Every structure is written in structure tokens, then in C-alpha cells.
Amino acid sequence: MTKRFREWVLLSIVASMAVCPAAKAQDRRVVAEPVAPHTVCDRPAPSGTNDTARLQDAIDHCPGGTAVYLGRGEFRSGPLEMKSGVTLWIGRGATLFAMPEPALYDRGRGQCGRIAGKGDGCRPFIRFSKTRGGGIYGDGIIDGRGGAPIAGSTETWWQLARRAQGEGGNQNAPRLIQIDHAQDITFHGVTLRNAPNFHVAMNRVEGATFWGLTIDAPADARNTDGIDPGASQDVTITHSFIRTGDDNVAIKAGDNGPTRHISIVDNYFGWGHGMSIGSEVNSGASDILVRDLALDGTTSGLRIKSDVSRGGLVERVTYENVCLRGNRWPIAFDTKYDPRAQGTRIPVYRQIALRHVRGDNGALLMRGADERHALDVTLEDVRFSDAATWQLENANVTANHSDVSPPLPGRAGEQLSGGWKGCAKAFHNW
Template sequence: MFILRCHLNVILAGMLAVPVSGFSAAILPEASPDLSEPVLPAHICAKLAPRQDYSAGDDSQRLQSAINHCPRGEALQLLAGHFSSGPLTMKSGVTLWISHGAILAANTDPRVYDKNGRCGTLDDKGNGCRPFIVFKNTEGGGIVGEGTIDGQGGERMQGENESWWQLARRAQREGAAQNVPRLIEIDDGSNMTFHGITLRNSPGFHVTLKNVRNATFWGVRIDTPANARNTDGIDPVSSQNILIAHSFIRTGDDNVAIKAGAAGPTRHVLLVDNHFYWGHGMSIGSETVGGVSDIRVRDLTLDGTTSGLRIKSDLSRGGIVSDIRYENVCMRGNRRPLDFDTRYDAHAIGNNIPVYRDISLTHISGETGQLVLRGYDAAHSLHFALNGVHFSHAARWLIEAAQIRIGPDGVSPVPAGEASLQPAVVPVDCATHWIPFPVTDAPSVK
């Protein structure tokens, strides 16, 4: 098991035990330096070299066989070169180690992912494909290494005249749902580690966690074009004790989206020192019916995301979102740097009114754009604390049904109707925070 887990458990235990005021002031700053980077597995069950003739067949059978025969607590290592595979099922306690220079490419044939005859087509459900890599009811293990997993979402599907991403755009035009595979799906897992890996070009979401306990993403790179529809980066759903640290994400939808469906709440999520580029931002929602709480986002850059810090839900999927802390965030090039909206779908029907409360923004800096704080109504208003929040004078507030408390470090521009006795707000010094996306030197799949 990786070294990081013991440190993370201590921190998350503190998140459970310490009141909000004590946590945000004392626990997080003191605990964050104690986070230790995961180490590579000490035991390797097998090392696989790529086939000499990459164009002949794929590696599905030998990869799955090697995973199945790998003992718990050990790793299967892929050496530098090209591997191609259809769907893979991970074994409990087994780590997939993709070495520097190794590329694991997803098969582009919809038939190998098919669940019900619908993969690679449009319908009204969009759940007709198996994921490329699935962890189901697993404990331990994960994916590590400096190599790349390529979903080939922009490549033409085998036997078809369009790519996975083109299928998704056609679904948007026709008001349908696309049946495409996700890159990695974790269902009912625990104690998972993803370290150093590059994920790119997923046909759908890159990583989805459902009912997961204790998962770490450290130094992960997600790299997919901005116009690749519905390609979320990392989505914890009805999960607990999740750490995302020192990672770089640019994609065609939410960079991170924390959700909670009918399966239960999502809570105790910590994001530290991450960098987001194009994408839809640091999101909570839109599914919040199960409740989202105890979320900490610290030392984040949002460089060109459409939305910046975002909570989105509506009547069809709303729930309580509470105890959310954003601290030391730098933003630029965002249309909606702050986007907290309870009417994500204005036409939604239902009785699940979204409620956002006990949310604080401390030392947040951005440029221009719309700053949205929109509660549902007076009986379900937003509750926000703003302290040291600075945007340019060209930024404009859109505030409805919101209760705002301004801290001693002030807010600029001051929301209409809110008094501020503070002098000009001192913005966060973001100059040294901007980092170019660290493009991998791995060759193309082609």
C-alpha cells in the first residue's frame, strides 16, 4: 500500500472531528504539508513488453490474463511502447503500472464495449457501453506510472464514419444521448491510488468514482481538447475521503465535478495545489440530491475555464450542499469566475430544491466576467462568506436570494447593497502560480 494513505486518513479523520471554524483555520494548513507523495509498488508480478508488430491485433487477452494472475498487493508493469486493448477489469489489490514511454490505447471498435447492442449509437439513455478500465468491488490497487492511457475519442470508430466525439456532438444536435465508453470507472471500491499517470482523449468521462471510500489522485494529468463534449476529468459520486493533489486537468467539460446521487452523499473531499486549464471549472453538481458536504479546495488555478468555482443544480436533482471552503484560488480568462446557481436547468421539473449554505471564499482573485450567486427563493437562499475576494472593476455581480457576509479583508467590487468599511482589497499574488500545462513527451498512438 502507498505511504500516502496513512497521512490522508489522519487528515480526513480530522475533517470529521473538528468544527468548521477550527478546521479551516488550523487543521488544513497544518496538515497539508504532511501529505506524502505515493511511492511506486515494491513488488511487480510481471513486466510486459509491447508486441513487435503493433498493427497486428490487440493486447486485451494477455493484459487481462496478467491482471487476473497478479497477486494482491503487486503490480503489473507495462514497459515502454504501444499497447492496444479492449475493456479491462482490474483485480482487487492489483496496480497497473504504465511506465514512462508506454501508451495503453483503447480499442475504437464499439462492439467490444457493448452492453445492450447500443454502444456507438444514439438513444434516450446513453448507458450502452462498458468502460475501458473498470474497478468493481475492489480494495487497494490503482494505476500509476509516467505513461499514458489514450481513449482515442477523436479517432474514427471502427466500422463507422464518425469518432466518439462526433457522435456526442450529433447527440447534442438531435436531442439524444450518446453511447460512449468512459475511460476509467470505479464502482464500490476503497483505498485506490492514481499517481503520475496521463489520461487523454477519453470518449466520455475520464474518471468516475461511485460509492468509493479513500481514493488518491496525485500528479495526474488529464489532457483532452476543449471541444470534446462530456469529457469530465474526475467525478467523485456518492463517495467519501477523496484527495486530488498536484494534478493538471484540461478537458471538454467539468475539470472536476463532485456529485451526490440517490446512492448517498459525497463528503470529505480535499483538493490541494491543482491546476485547471480549459474546461468547465471546479464544479459541484449537477446531481446533489444525496447531499455534498465537507469539501476543501485550496491553492487552485483556473486558467481559461468557462466557469471558475461552480455549484450547479436544479429542481430535478437538488439537495443540500454545505460546509464548502475555497481558499487561495487564482482565476483568469473565465466567463463566470463565480457560478453558484440553483437553476442550472431553467426548465427542470421536480421537488428537489437545491440549498447551498455555509460556503466560504477566502483569498480569491480573478479578472472580469459574471459573478453569480443565485439562490432558489427567499426561503432557500444561499449563505456565503466572502473574505479577500478580488475581481476587476469590470466584473459584474448577479445576486438573487443570497445572504452574504463580508470578512475583514473585504470584497472588490462590492456587491450592490453590501457595505464595506475596508480599504481596497489586496488581491492574491497570482503571478507565480500560473504554470503551463506539462505536456507529456509520449508519442502519438498513430
């Protein structure tokens, strides 16, 4: 983290305490800044070779409520399984590297590191499965080494992903962190970078806090999403810096269940594909708050994406105090994400509210499936530059014409001052 970022986090914490964000947040928990465990159970030292067995042994033998502390140095490991209540504490000056060896992650089918019809051939680097409590803390780094050559090849995980895109298949690359069927998971302060695939993916999680994280991957590193809550509830992502080669955050709700009660509060997103909901929403996504967010150079900004192959109900989503700059599609609410998709799962987006949103240029897209399934959106104090363009199709937009700029198509209105210039301080602070 940069000095400027740390200063911003401190100021944001103080400001947030003053306005008591829990009163409005869609996460139903009362969320405060996490505190690391008071007891350190084990302090493994780096071996310089393969530290997997020693790290896993420390995690397995530490009791709940304690931490495995990695001090200064470079640790190298294959997949690790976390234990209920145990925290992995990455200290300042420590880096935990994922070893780029497909055989270590393979699920037994010989597909990890290859292109196939499915992309589920690898175990994640760090997995929380059916755990309660614990998490990852510290000022250190977890590095997935997505840009390093895979063992036995000159190709990197990212190059494999790009080749899969060209060949029409799926890359089998490990996610950095996977959280499955877990409760009360906490991440604080740590830097996650260079994931071979998603940085953090969640499935059926109840209660998770991500506070003060830095997530960083190159803009062209395919499928390196930042944090993806899926089939989960009561999740808060706050005071974090996220830039990736795909969605900065993507809220998903596929066949495993709905996702609801999510708070994305006080964050900065650099390059990436934006603040996304979808594309899988067939089980429903609801009760989502996005507040005090800067989106700087993301291709899309505020994004809801789905189609008839994976659509469902997305409702009660509030975007508040959002600043956008340098986005191709600052707003992209699209029910035809893949126009070639086939199916009967029609996406429906309703009770979507934008309040105090500022941006500069780009396309402002709102496209519903048809007249019967039109989007339901309310705008309040939404201002972009006069070079921005509205693209509305099957969208019922409620707004006061004096409150929106540029004017909505077919509605009289005057050009309002503002645009993203009103957000200059938000961008400068980062």
C-alpha cells in the first residue's frame, strides 16, 4: 500500500465512524475494523524451497482464535487448506508465493495447466471450506505468480488464459483464494496480487469482511477478478484498492443460490471491468449498497450484466456517492450481455437507484429485455459531461429533468455543471 492510500484509509475510517455507516449498509451485521488475534501459535520461517508441508502443519495444529504468523522473508507453497478459527497472518516484509506447478493443484484429472471444455481442473492456492471464523491479516503480500512460466512450459497462467480465449476453450488455472460454505471470514490489510485466475471467489458464505485490502493484477491479465461474492450474504468490502484484468468486484448468483445483503463502501477501483453484478443472476441478487466508490479508468463503471441463459431478478440496488473517470461505459445495465445467448431465464432489474453520481464521458447504457421486462431505475443528482451519451432501450427511468445531465433522451433539460470535476478530491486522495 502507498503512504497516500494508508492516509486515506485512516481518514475514511474516522469519517465513517462519524456517520455510522452500519445504519444504512445492506450487510445486516454491524461491521467494525477487524482486530488481529492476540495469540500467535506458530512462526514458521521460510526454507528457501517448498514450504507447503510446514505451513499446512502449522495451520492444522493451531487452535481456533490463534494465528500462524509469517515474518519477513519469501515463502513458497502449493495449495493450503485453512482451519476454522485460524488466521494466516502475513507480516510486514513477508511474501507468500504460489508455486506455478500445475501438478500441485491438479484435481486428479490431469487437466490443471491445460485448456479443456471446463475450467475446474485446479484446486485453489488457499481454500476455506466449511470453516467458521479466521481469515487472513497483515501488511504482507500473497502473490499468485500468474505471470511466471508454468513448470515444464514457457507459457504463464495468464498466457494460457489468453490462448484459451482464442481457441474457444477454458483455461484450467488455480484461483488464488476460494471460500466455500464458510461463515464469519475476515481479511484485513493484506495485499493480494498476480492471481492466476480470480483473486477471491466465494460460494455460500455467510458473513465476510474485507477491510483495507490491496488487490493488484495487470490490466490484460484475463479472468483475474478482484472479489466475487457468489451465493452469499452479509458481505462487506471496504477501504480497499482494487485493480485487475477483469471485474474489480462481481456479485454473482448462479445455480448455488441467491446473493444478498452486500455492502461495497469506501473503495477505489483502478483498471478493470468495474463494479459488476452478474453475469450469473438466475438465483437472484438483491439488497446491495455501493457507496463512496471511485472508478478510475475501468472499462465499465457501474455494471449489471446478464442474458436469457443465466438471467434472474436483480433488485434493491443502491449506488450512492460514486465518482467515475475515463470509463468507456460508466453505466452499463444490460440484459443482453451475450446477444447470442439462448434460454428462458429473462433478466429483470428493478428498484435500481443512483444518487449523487458523477462522471465524465462515455456511453450510459440501460437496456432491458423487452417492454414487459423493462428496467426500473431511479436517478437523483446524476451528472456527466455533455460528451456522454444515453443509450436507453426498454428502460423505465424516473428522474427530475433538472437533476440529470446530459438530459435523458426525449426530455427537456439544461446542461448542468459538475461532471467528474466534483470528484477531483476523491481521485486525488488515492
